[in-house]
Amino acid sequence: MSIEKKPEILSLTEDELAHLLVADGHKKFRAQQVFQWLHLKQVFDVRQMTNLKADFQDYLTEKFSFPDFKILNESKSPSDQTAKYLFAFGKKQVESVWLPYENRQSICISVQSGCSLDCSFCATGKIAFKGNLTAGEILTQVYGMQQLYDRRITNIVFMGMGEPFYNYDNAIRAASLIAHQHGMNISRRRITLSTSGVLPGIQRFIEEKQPYRLALSLHSVFADKRKRIMDIEEKYPFEDVLGYLREKRGEMQQGQLMFEYIMIDGINIFPDDAKELARWAKLLNAKVNLIPMNTEFNGMHRPSEEKIYEFWRALVERGVVAVNRKSPAKDIDGACGMLAGQKLAS
DSSP: OOOOOBBGGSSSHHHHHHHHHTTTTTTHHHHHHHHHHHTSSSSOOOGOTTTOOHHHHHHHHHOOOOOEEEEEEEOOOOOOOOOOEEEETTTEEEEEEEEEOSOOOOOOOOEEESOSSOOOOOOHHHHHHHOOOOHHHHHHHHHOOOOOOSSSEEEEESSSSGGGSSSSSHHHHHHHHOOOOTTOOGGGEEEEEEOOOEEEHHHHHHTTTTSSSEEEEEOOOSSSHHHHHHHHHHHHHHHHHHHHHHHHHGGOOTTOOOEEEEETTSSSHHHHHHHHHHHHHHHHOOEEEEEOOOOOOOGGGOOOHHHHHHHHHHHHTTTOOOOOOTTGGGGGSSSOOOSSSSSOOO
């Protein structure tokens, strides 16, 4: 005999929560009260929800499952004040990163435990894939880190472990809950979802007119090179992805699209790479985020600072908005491509 699974309360929208409460004979306004405790105040213990009566608190405990997680490890960088956290949801473990800047507080969160892709430069694809996270588990990383700091989170990037568009529904649901006016109310333009190029997910994202920023992990604009760097090129060729984006660019907002580009010495930072990358960036009106390679897998290496500068300059001189993101959190294995390299608990 199977035990019926309780609804995960952190994954529910306010309307969904209201529907369940009303169906059980409770007042609709209770949904907003509970929603704000969870998503605005990040309180997960019903006994601390002080404007709720004890019998209603008992009902919530019996009806719903509440966040159940542990932070197994914390690594703080002495050089740039970044921090990395290892979250555990049962057997699923993920890493998330706090990225403080002068004018904003950003975090990088995960959508899967491990990753079903195997990009040649990325540590996450080298570990066992443990599955998708629920929307509530994605949110728990946000709220868990917010509880640790007095500074309000202003920017959230879905660029940690996993491919967001292979967990599309939960990723989009989490983003909408983060942006909800009764929750953290973070601007949708400050929430970015990154994809390696999952074309069906990109199509859904645009057709649904999602308001979040879209970051395409490109890393090469030549098929043979991209195939060497990213195995997804075999399934969703970048020419198909970029062709679709060109066709639909008018349906996206100004500044909504960006390219992520890992610079790898001797592979994708030659003059022809810069010329073709600039051509596509201008065609699609896309900003380019340049990221020096942080790992050393498969004989690949980080370019010298001189080569990084020359590649950046080649883009800028062609009229492209390009930013060298450098490598915050590199000294704690929290930079791009490094999550879960050596740190997951057994």
